[in-house]
Amino acid sequence: MEPSEINYLKFLLGAIIASILAVSAVKKHSLTFDGAVGMVAVGSLIYGIGGSVWAVPIIYFFISSSLLTKLRSTQKNKAIMSFDKAGARDLRQVLANGGIPTLTSILYLFTGWQGWFIVYLASIAEASADTWATEIGTMSSRKPVSILDFKEVETGRSGAVSFAGSSASIAGAVSTTLSGFLATQLFSSGWESFSLIVAIPSAGAILGCFLDSVFGATLQAQYRDLESGRITERKSAGDKRYQLVRGVSFIDNDLVNFFSGGAAAIVAMLLYYFLY
Numbered sequence: 223m224e225p226s227e228i229n230y231l232k233f234l235l236g237a238i239i240a241s242i243l244a245v246s247a248v249k250k251h252s253l254t255f256d257g258a259v260g261m262v263a264v265g266s267l268i269y270g271i272g273g274s275v276w277a278v279p280i281i282y283f284f285i286s287s288s289l290l291t292k293l294r295s296t297q298k299n300k301a302i303m304s305f306d307k308a309g310a311r312d313l314r315q316v317l318a319n320g321g322i323p324t325l326t327s328i329l330y331l332f333t334g335w336q337g338w339f340i341v342y343l344a345s346i347a348e349a350s351a352d353t354w355a356t357e358i359g360t361m362s363s364r365k366p367v368s369i370l371d372f373k374e375v376e377t378g379r380s381g382a383v384s385f386a387g388s389s390a391s392i393a394g395a396v397s398t399t400l401s402g403f404l405a406t407q408l409f410s411s412g413w414e415s416f417s418l419i420v421a422i423p424s425a426g427a428i429l430g431c432f433l434d435s436v437f438g439a440t441l442q443a444q445y446r447d448l449e450s451g452r453i454t455e456r457k458s459a460g461d462k463r464y465q466l467v468r469g470v471s472f473i474d475n476d477l478v479n480f481f482s483g484g485a486a487a488i489v490a491m492l493l494y495y496f497l498y
Contacts, residue, residue: 228331233270236277240265243284251310252288260316264324271327276339278405279346279398280323286350286394290357318476319349322483337494339402340422344490345483347398347427352434352479354394359387369435380455380475381439395427396420422493423486430486437478443469 243265244258253261261284269277322345330338359366359382365374366382375382403419445454445464455475458464 228270230270232273233266236269237262237266239269239277239281243281247284247288248310250288252291253316254310254312256313257311257316260313260320264316264320267324268327271331272339272342274409275402275405276327276342278409279343279402280320282401283319283346283350283353283398286397287353287357290354293357293361314476315479318479319353319483321480322487323349326487337491337498340418340494341426341487341491343399343402343419344423344426344430345487346402347395347423348430348434348483348486349479350394350398351391351427351431352394352482355383355387355391355431358390359384362386368439369432370439376453379453380442380444380469380478381435383435391431392428395424395431399423399427418494418498422490422497425493426486426488426490429489430482433485434478434482437473437481438475441469441473441481442475442478443471443473 240262244253244261247253247261248255248258265277265280268280323342326338326342326345329335330342360377362377362384364384364386366377366379366384366387367373368375368379369381369383399420402423403416406419443455443457444467445457446452446467447454447459447462447464449462453467454464456464
């Protein structure tokens with residue numbers, strides 16, 4: 223696709239579809255107002271550039287992740303107390319998950335390289351893998367272990383992994399790439415290879431999700447409540463400030479998610495380049 227071939231009506235249609243989803247999400251408290259604005263911007267660009275083939279995977283990610291977020295358990299409710307953010311997703315969270323996919327769609331617009339769809343799909347699948355791992359993993363009654371030393375840690379701790387969460391991450395990655403493959407079969411005749419569209423993006427996504435846990439355990443800021451000794455991602459609660467005990471103060475979960483999506487995209491790009 224060349225810049226001269228831009229169909230501005232597709233951008234308008236993308237904005238309408240994204241707006242409908244965003245309004246519904248705000249009403250259901252899945253998105254904040256600024257998160258909804260970000261979603262409309264991301265959706266407009268991706269649909270406007272890539273059409274239905276590119277839109278289906280990110281819509282699948284958004285809907286599946288929103289539904290999983292609504293699931294609750296005693297373990298999950300306790301874990302949420304450790305998260306820096308819980309509940310409705312804000313603009314930073316939307317851009318953390320949608321920034322790399324949007325960038326790849328823009329690069330596709332100006333280069334026309336078909337491989338950008340594979341890279342795009344890997345970044346979306348990584349976002350799904352990470353979200354599914356968190357939402358389902360925190361519901362497990364068994365405590366997770368640290369990805370660094372495999373010692374038990376509290377549910378919700380950055381860098382924690384579990385069998386349930388890891389299984390969910392694989393399911394999230396593969397199902398998202400399958401949605402992309404289905405979209406190519408329904409709306410395009412140029413992508414017939416199942417292994418290309420599913421295997422490479424899934425591999426990049428799963429590795430990116432693994433790196434997300436590593437980044438979370440090493441780079442992401444973690445704090446201790448000196449009164450209770452509890453480890454949390456939050457810098458403070460009300461007037462109470464917590465002590466930084468690990469990671470870099472300006473690296474939060476949103477930045478880790480952005481890094482991980484980028485890592486998944488790079489892995490997929492390299493695999494596509496050397497295998498195809």
